[in-house]
Amino acid sequence: MPTNSHLMPHLKVCGMADADSLQAVAALQPDFLGFIFYPASKRYVGERLPAAAVRALPAAIRKVGVFVDDDAATVLARVREFDLQLAQLHGHETPETCAAVRAGGVPVVKAFAVGEGFDFAQLQPYVGCVDYFLFDTAGPQPGGNGTAFDWTLLQDYNLTVPYFLAGGIGPEHVAALRNLRLPGLFALDLNSRFETAPGTKDAGRLEAFFQALKA
Ligand SMILES: O=C(O)c1ccccc1NCC(=O)[C@H](O)[C@H](O)COP(=O)(O)O
Numbered sequence: 001m002p003t004n005s006h007l008m009p010h011l012k013v014c015g016m017a018d019a020d021s022l023q024a025v026a027a028l029q030p031d032f033l034g035f036i037f038y039p040a041s042k043r044y045v046g047e048r049l050p051a052a053a054v055r056a057l058p059a060a061i062r063k064v065g066v067f068v069d070d071d072a073a074t075v076l077a078r079v080r081e082f083d084l085q086l087a088q089l090h091g092h093e094t095p096e097t098c099a100a101v102r103a104g105g106v107p108v109v110k111a112f113a114v115g116e117g118f119d120f121a122q123l124q125p126y127v128g129c130v131d132y133f134l135f136d137t138a139g140p141q142p143g144g145n146g147t148a149f150d151w152t153l154l155q156d157y158n159l160t161v162p163y164f165l166a167g168g169i170g171p172e173h174v175a176a177l178r179n180l181r182l183p184g185l186f187a188l189d190l191n192s193r194f195e196t197a198p199g200t201k202d203a204g205r206l207e208a209f210f211q212a213l214k215a
Contacts, residue, residue: 008214010187012164013206014066015043015144017199019053024203028210031187033061033165034088036143037078038068042198043144043191045082054084064088064109068142072100079106088134090143099129107131109164113138114149118156127161137167146192148173154180154182162186168193171205174212188213 004110016022026033036043037052045054054063065084067075069091079087087101088109098108110130112123115138123133135154139145148168157163162184169177170193177188192198194206 004106007093009165009185010189011210011213012064012189013194013201014064014073014166014189014191015041015195015199016201017043017045017048018197018201019049021196021201021203022049022053022057025201025206027062028203028207029037029058030061030206030210032064032086033057034064034066034189034191035082035084036066036092036199037070037141038066041141041144044199048199051082066090066143069093072097072104076104076106079104086131090134090136091173093156094127095129098126102129102131109134111136111143113142114153114167116150118153123159123161127159130161133161133163134166134189135163136189144192144198151176151180151182154184157182157184159184164189170194171212172207174209177213 003105012032013025013030016033035045062085064086066088067077075087086107090111102108108130109132110126111134114135137147137149144166164187166189169190171178196202
């Protein structure tokens with residue numbers, strides 16, 4: 001079982017789709033930045049963000065492409081175009097699809113929508129096919145729903161795969177996050193609660209959050 005629960009988790013800011021706020025957020029040096037390649041998302045990269053702007057980000061920031069039910073070839077083509085370091089598969093991708101992306105040389109984050117009665121047994125077939133899990137709140141959209149789930153559901157997590165904690169994390173969670181001791185917790189994923197508009201992040205709010213977490 002991973003034992004890093006007492007350490008400061010890594011930080012990922014997801015759903016970047018605006019060139020100006022991308023620069024401002026990159027200056028805060030988060031560990032990961034996420035880019036959404038799901039056309040139905042309000043944060044779809046689409047025409048809003050040229051690949052060159054993403055490719056030009058500092059190498060220390062790992063760039064994560066977020067995909068929903070794409071095949072491995074589509075994911076890998078975007079990875080090459082945008083110079084992404086990880087693929088986050090946020091739909092109903094099978095372990096085989098995850099393994100195919102990984103076989104293309106790209107570490108995989110497999111997202112799961114968590115609600116009451118979440119069946120942790122469904123994770124087992126993915127062990128060995130993914131590098132990380134991401135636990136997000138179940139909701140009407142595949143992601144970016146802006147609501148938190150009951151994190152105590154993860155208290156008994158006992159798999160070797162580290163995970164990102166996502167779903168509605170916002171400034172009001174600082175105290176709870178500072179005291180959070182969850183086995184396997186690797187990173188916090190921040191998105192809609194730090195936006196001025198979908199895809200446009202509020203760098204000031206993020207900076208205050210980062211500082212409060214690290215204080
Ligand atoms: O954010 C989206 O619009 C989105 C749409 C479809 C699939 C995934 C999406 N986001 C992926 C993320 O990793 C988000 O950060 C995660 O869902 C948490 O978002 P939020 O609840 O807004 O904090």
